[in-house]
Amino acid sequence: MILSGLTCLVTLATFAANGEPGPEGIVGHWAGAFVRQGSVQRAELDFSTNEGRLQGKYSIPELGLYNEDLSDVVIRGNDIEFRLLYGSFVAKVHHDLQEMVGGNEKWGPPVQFHAKKVDETAPWRYEEVRFRNGAIQLAGTLVLPLGKGPFPAAVVICGSGPEGRTDGKDAWGYRGWGESLARLGIAAVVYDKRGVGQSSGVKDKWTLSELADDALAAVECIRKRPDIDGARIGLVGMSQGGWVAPIAAVKDQRIAFLILQVPPAVSVREQELDAVAAQLTTEEAKEKGIKPAHIAEAQAFQAEMFEVAYGKKSWAGFKTLCDNARAKPWAAFIEIPESEGDLEWWRQNEFDPEQTLRRVRCPVLAVFGELDPLVPPTKNVPLFKEYFSESNSRNLEIHVFPGVGHGCELPRRLIGTDWKWPGSFWVWPRKAPGFFSLIQEWTHRHVKPR
Numbered sequence: 001m002i003l004s005g006l007t008c009l010v011t012l013a014t015f016a017a018n019g020e021p022g023p024e025g026i027v028g029h030w031a032g033a034f035v036r037q038g039s040v041q042r043a044e045l046d047f048s049t050n051e052g053r054l055q056g057k058y059s060i061p062e063l064g065l066y067n068e069d070l071s072d073v074v075i076r077g078n079d080i081e082f083r084l085l086y087g088s089f090v091a092k093v094h095h096d097l098q099e100m101v102g103g104n105e106k107w108g109p110p111v112q113f114h115a116k117k118v119d120e121t122a123p124w125r126y127e128e129v130r131f132r133n134g135a136i137q138l139a140g141t142l143v144l145p146l147g148k149g150p151f152p153a154a155v156v157i158c159g160s161g162p163e164g165r166t167d168g169k170d171a172w173g174y175r176g177w178g179e180s181l182a183r184l185g186i187a188a189v190v191y192d193k194r195g196v197g198q199s200s201g202v203k204d205k206w207t208l209s210e211l212a213d214d215a216l217a218a219v220e221c222i223r224k225r226p227d228i229d230g231a232r233i234g235l236v237g238m239s240q241g242g243w244v245a246p247i248a249a250v251k252d253q254r255i256a257f258l259i260l261q262v263p264p265a266v267s268v269r270e271q272e273l274d275a276v277a278a279q280l281t282t283e284e285a286k287e288k289g290i291k292p293a294h295i296a297e298a299q300a301f302q303a304e305m306f307e308v309a310y311g312k313k314s315w316a317g318f319k320t321l322c323d324n325a326r327a328k329p330w331a332a333f334i335e336i337p338e339s340e341g342d343l344e345w346w347r348q349n350e351f352d353p354e355q356t357l358r359r360v361r362c363p364v365l366a367v368f369g370e371l372d373p374l375v376p377p378t379k380n381v382p383l384f385k386e387y388f389s390e391s392n393s394r395n396l397e398i399h400v401f402p403g404v405g406h407g408c409e410l411p412r413r414l415i416g417t418d419w420k421w422p423g424s425f426w427v428w429p430r431k432a433p434g435f436f437s438l439i440q441e442w443t444h445r446h447v448k449p450r
Helices: 176-185 208-223 240-251 268-279 283-287 293-308 315-325 338-349 352-359 377-388 437-446
Strands: 026-036 041-049 052-061 065-069 071-076 079-084 087-094 099-104 112-117 124-133 136-145 151-157 187-189 226-238 258-261 365-370 396-402 413-415 424-429
Touching: 041 112, 041 424, 052 071, 065 176, 079 099, 087 112, 124 151, 124 176, 124 208, 136 176, 136 208, 151 208, 151 240, 176 187, 176 226, 187 208, 208 226, 208 240, 240 258, 258 396, 258 437, 283 396, 293 315, 293 338, 293 377, 352 377, 365 377, 365 437, 377 396, 396 437
Parallel strands: 151 187, 151 226, 226 258, 258 365, 365 396
Antiparallel strands: 026 041, 026 112, 041 052, 052 065, 071 079, 079 087, 087 099, 099 112, 124 136, 136 187, 413 424
């Protein structure tokens, strides 16, 4: 969590029956940093107990990562062990100073970690919410800024994976939008996708239109709350959510704004062909001997699959292609249908966003990553400009962040050729420089949070 006005607490450690500090001495909020080769990244840990067992959460604000679970939390005397995004850490707890110092020695060079126990004053609070879309019940968390409101609000729509508040190992980029928006004075609903976590339904058995209705059900859940400004509720859509959010905004013209992260402006068919190319140009694919000719062959196979899914060609002929494809070098990198039923999702989601985007009337911020192979800006940005040119161009703002991919994140890496700080130094992963400030500036102009 981000803290304001940090103040140190001076307390006495709680000791277990054997005379060693117990879990209660760790419970609380710890603010500190990872340090590697002189490079610092702020981090925060929150420890609590559940039935006598110590458990923890961690946040890395410049990644937009908040309240993710620590795993393998163990106390050994005055040492505490835990695992997070950067591997396993061991830290020595100095209870008299309310500090913990340690690191991950398995990295070369190692990572140090130093944190102090502080008074927790996070500028937001959480509230569980439940809402329905027909027979589907969805579970979410409303992240509210501190104060009385009424606050503008946003419903956050995740990407294509089975993402939710606790599900999806790499879904923290979705979940962290709640706290990131609350910092700006905007309430946010983050919820479990249907079929995921505590939401009902069947995973991957839905249409884009149904997902849009799920998001609108979340909007209606909070619209009449006294602490929410019902006239200033928008949508944040990530990746696949970049299709879903505009669909919802067209269905409900009261949607006040859209923030779209790497939103496709191409059709479902075209984006899947781009995804195939992305999967076959990874380092793993190159190591397996995948060449440009293989990429073209795999894309031709996928294009044929869409012809069958959309009813333009028969399954009988395509089944032979599927059988032959399983022996191809690229077979391990794409999904090859086993039966005609495997094409049902594609059949139900034959979608091109052109007409939807032409009908959007609210302010839109669309952000892209320059190096994104899944939603390449060279293809999608011109389409956004074209589709908005006639009706809503003054309400569209586009930003392409250099040097980042689909997650709009700078990867962790070594600057330079060897470990000779300060000439060469370690760069921690983080959101693209200027990402959060752009969101803040744009929402200040279009959403006007207090």
